[in-house]
Structure formats: C-alpha cells, structure tokens
Amino acid sequence: MTITKGVLDASLDPRKKNRDCEFRKWQQRTCKHDSIAPLLTHTMTLQEWLEKNGAKGLDHLVLEEFPETGRGIKTLRALKAGDEILTIPGAVLWTVDAANTDPLLGPILRSLDPPLSVEETLAVFLLFIKARDTGYEERKLHTEVLPTHYTASIFFDDDELEVCAGSSLYGVTKQLKQQIKSEYMITLDRLFVKHPEVFPLHKFTLEEYSWALCTIWSRAMDFKLPEKQFRLIAPFADMLNHSLGVKTCHVYDQRTGVLRVLADNDYKARDQRVFLANCISLIPSTGSVFKVFINYGPVPNNRLLRLYGFVLPNNPHDSYELVLTTHHLAPFYDQKVALFIAAKLDVNSTFSLTLTEPLPDKVLQYLRIQRSTSQELTTILATANAASKPVTARNEAEILTALDEALENLLAGFAVSIEELELRVAGDQYPVGGNAWAAAHVSMGEQRILRLALAATRDRQVLVVCARCGKAEDGNKKCGRCKKVVYCSVDCQKAHHKEHKGSCKSPQ
Numbered sequence: 001m002t003i004t005k006g007v008l009d010a011s012l013d014p015r016k017k018n019r020d021c022e023f024r025k026w027q028q029r030t031c032k033h034d035s036i037a038p039l040l041t042h043t044m045t046l047q048e049w050l051e052k053n054g055a056k057g058l059d060h061l062v063l064e065e066f067p068e069t070g071r072g073i074k075t076l077r078a079l080k081a082g083d084e085i086l087t088i089p090g091a092v093l094w095t096v097d098a099a100n101t102d103p104l105l106g107p108i109l110r111s112l113d114p115p116l117s118v119e120e121t122l123a124v125f126l127l128f129i130k131a132r133d134t135g136y137e138e139r140k141l142h143t144e145v146l147p148t149h150y151t152a153s154i155f156f157d158d159d160e161l162e163v164c165a166g167s168s169l170y171g172v173t174k175q176l177k178q179q180i181k182s183e184y185m186i187t188l189d190r191l192f193v194k195h196p197e198v199f200p201l202h203k204f205t206l207e208e209y210s211w212a213l214c215t216i217w218s219r220a221m222d223f224k225l226p227e228k229q230f231r232l233i234a235p236f237a238d239m240l241n242h243s244l245g246v247k248t249c250h251v252y253d254q255r256t257g258v259l260r261v262l263a264d265n266d267y268k269a270r271d272q273r274v275f276l277a278n279c280i281s282l283i284p285s286t287g288s289v290f291k292v293f294i295n296y297g298p299v300p301n302n303r304l305l306r307l308y309g310f311v312l313p314n315n316p317h318d319s320y321e322l323v324l325t326t327h328h329l330a331p332f333y334d335q336k337v338a339l340f341i342a343a344k345l346d347v348n349s350t351f352s353l354t355l356t357e358p359l360p361d362k363v364l365q366y367l368r369i370q371r372s373t374s375q376e377l378t379t380i381l382a383t384a385n386a387a388s389k390p391v392t393a394r395n396e397a398e399i400l401t402a403l404d405e406a407l408e409n410l411l412a413g414f415a416v417s418i419e420e421l422e423l424r425v426a427g428d429q430y431p432v433g434g435n436a437w438a439a440a441h442v443s444m445g446e447q448r449i450l451r452l453a454l455a456a457t458r459d460r461q462v463l464v465v466c467a468r469c470g471k472a473e474d475g476n477k478k479c480g481r482c483k484k485v486v487y488c489s490v491d492c493q494k495a496h497h498k499e500h501k502g503s504c505k506s507p508q
Helices: 014-030 034-052 096-100 105-110 118-131 137-143 158-162 168-192 206-219 301-308 333-342 361-370 374-381 393-412 418-426 435-461 490-500
Strands: 002-004 007-009 061-066 070-075 084-088 221-224 229-232 250-253 258-262 280-284 290-294 319-324 349-354
Touching (some): 034 137, 096 105, 118 137, 118 206, 118 229, 158 435, 168 301, 168 435, 221 250, 319 361, 319 435, 333 361, 349 435, 361 393, 393 435, 418 435
Antiparallel strands (some): 002 007, 061 070, 070 290, 084 258, 250 258, 280 290, 319 349
C-alpha cells in the first residue's frame, strides 16, 4: 500500500474489493446531495489509513446517514457476543502522549509550566492538525470528517436556552460559556500569541476552541488505568452513536495501546429484535444490515445535551443535582462537620435526585445533621447510625418543612411549566430535534423529578406532624386503620375524623 498526494492507494489490496463494492452501492443510495460526497470520499481514505496502521474490522463496517440518529456506523455481517467489532491501534489515537511527542507541537507543549490540562491539550492538538496547510495529511483525514458544528447547549442562542431556564442545565451552560472564554484567553496569552507561526490566530479563535472542546466532550473515551485516568479519541470508533444499556464493551489495552470494541450479544441476519447496550449494540436496519451503537452510560438529558448535543425523550436516567451546603457560621459547625465526615458526606454535598429515587436517604441524613440542636447532636453522637434515621420529631418536621419549601421554590424557578412544555413539544412550536425541543425535554425531565421529590417529602411530613393540630411530637401515633397520618392525641384524632374518614382505607 503506497501513499500518493496524501491519498492512500488501496488498489493493490484485493481484500478491499468487497467493501469497495458495498461502499459504491451505499454511496449511490445516500449521496443525494453534493454536500455528502466529500464526507464519503474522506471516510474511505480514513478507513484505508487506519487499516494501514493495523486497524481491524473495517471491512464489514461503513458509515451511514440514519434519519433518526444522524451519521453512524452499520455492520454488513452477523456477529456473536464477544466478537471484536473494531480494533483501533494506538498509533492513530488522539492522546496527550501523541500531542507531546509530535515533533512540532510537542516541544511547545512540554515547555509550558504548569502544563495544559488533558482537555486543553487535546483541544490544541485537534486545532493544530486541523489548521495545517501542509503535512499531517493522514491525521487530517479524521479532522475532515468531524462535524463542522455541534448542537451542545453552549451553542444555543439566548431564546433557545431560555426554554430550560430554571433547570440545572441553564445555569451550568451559562457558567460553562464563561469558563471556556476565560480558559481560551489564558491559552491565547500563554500559547497562541507566543507562537503565531504554529498557531495562526485566525484559525485559533474562541469559536474554533469551543468546537475543539465539544469534539472532545462528545467523542472521547475515558479509561481508569492503574496509575491515572486516561482519555482518548479513536478515529472511526468515535462515530458510533449512543443507545441505552448497562454493559461496557470497549477495552483499552495499556500494554499494546490498542482500543478494542466488542459485541454485546449474538446477532443473526434479519433478526428483528432491538438490542440496547452500554457497549456496542446492533439494531437491524434493512436486510442483514445492522446499525452499530455505543453507550455513554446511564446519562441524564441535562448532561447529554451539555456534552453530546442530543437528548432522549423520557430518558429513564434523568436526574436533578441538588446542592446542599452549611455555612461556617452555623451553630455547632465543628460538631456538624465531624458528623458529616462520619456519615461520609461533605459540607458542600451534591445529591442526584432521580426518577427511581427522587428523595435519597442521604439528603435527609444531611439535613438532620445540619438542622440539629445541641441536644440532638448529643443524641446522634450516642448512636451508630449518624442520623441515617429520624433523630427527633422536631428535627424531622423542620427538615421536611425546609425541603418542601426549597423544592417549591425550585419548581417555581422554571420559566415554562411542564404542562406548557408538553403542549409545545406535541405541537409544532418546537420542531422535533431542534435546540428548543431538546431544551424542553431537559426541563420536563427535571421538573418531573422535583415534583416526585416534593410528593415524597409530603408523604413523609404527614407521618411526622399531627394531621389535626400540626404538632411534631415523638409520641405521635399513626391512624390505626390507614397508617398514613399521625395524631398527637385521641382528641385530635376524634376532631379530625369527619375530614379524614373519606380517605381512610386499610392498606392492601
């Protein structure tokens, strides 16, 4: 195999004839617009370059433009569980080591003290290759097929972002935009301005830097190695689309530097089942052709849209990040910090509220410690559970009241209610797949969770305070029949009977 004018010549390799024939058929089916043709040409040369360096599996994989998921990968043959779908050699991976050992870029990067972060290094590496007018033709085969723009939330205009005002994504996106700008200005001063011959400023703009960061967020794979966290981008494998599931079937071999992608199940020709997995999954398309998917894990929509630029309607992994903090001037602060540590909590803690667990026990445990009086702290210290269970009725009533109020305020902070968003999504106000549509799904998901958390809080409240007078006393007793409310006395129970009897039913 030889290289001529930057294009790999595969004509001498008879193994590629079958794939080339399939590619031409696919090109005829999908190239209805001239704008797609360059992508297909670059993809073929990209595959040839990867195979020259030892990539395996590309003979039965081709890129496809799917109507539901956009550009993705399909397989042309059946696979068995554990089969290596794709092997990408270390020589073509985008890594910090590859950037630092580049003969032109490496010495500049290594001279920086402190060094750039992993994310910053990969972003600079991508832009460095993309900006080259000459040389680096092989790596440019990959940058030339990367998306020219992304739909992550940092690229939303103000009106689109306002759709999810009140959500965690809204605040994080605004902070992220400012953070990217600040980091870019620092890198501009430390690196780009000092080496204009390597980093031409018209190609290393804030917009280009944001593009590079989003490329990393949406396409990189992270691995926990014995001595460090390791991040890489694997050409071609980075074009696998996302689907839900629980398994992990991409493996990085630290010894050889090779990335391997495995099938999660057996797949037969014309099998009409749909498989969703956290590794690589195949979904039948037409005939014996399957779409190939990878999964980013159990990721909520607010993170999917921020990092990857898409959402999953009714995402079962949606969450709301609830932040709780205790001021250093709070009463008995030192004792409370000690209890937080004993409970394996931080003074500034973030809790994920989810559809399946909208009110985690750890949230209640944190608040019990935070709201404890001196006597209650003594009680907690005398037990081994570190406030994992109610301390006193007074304490429990206070934390539930505070939580009720906080959740109400959070829900009131959303710019558009879930009911209104559902109407807009069902109608034509937010076109399917558009930025406003995606933002609406993030907002709806978070509002659902907060409403579930509020309902769970109120379910607990009625088991703490007297249903008649509202007293929170340790001696309050449950209604003997329904067990769903409590009373502080027989008198209160009798006085409340007329109001309560309609809903009082024995548990099934």
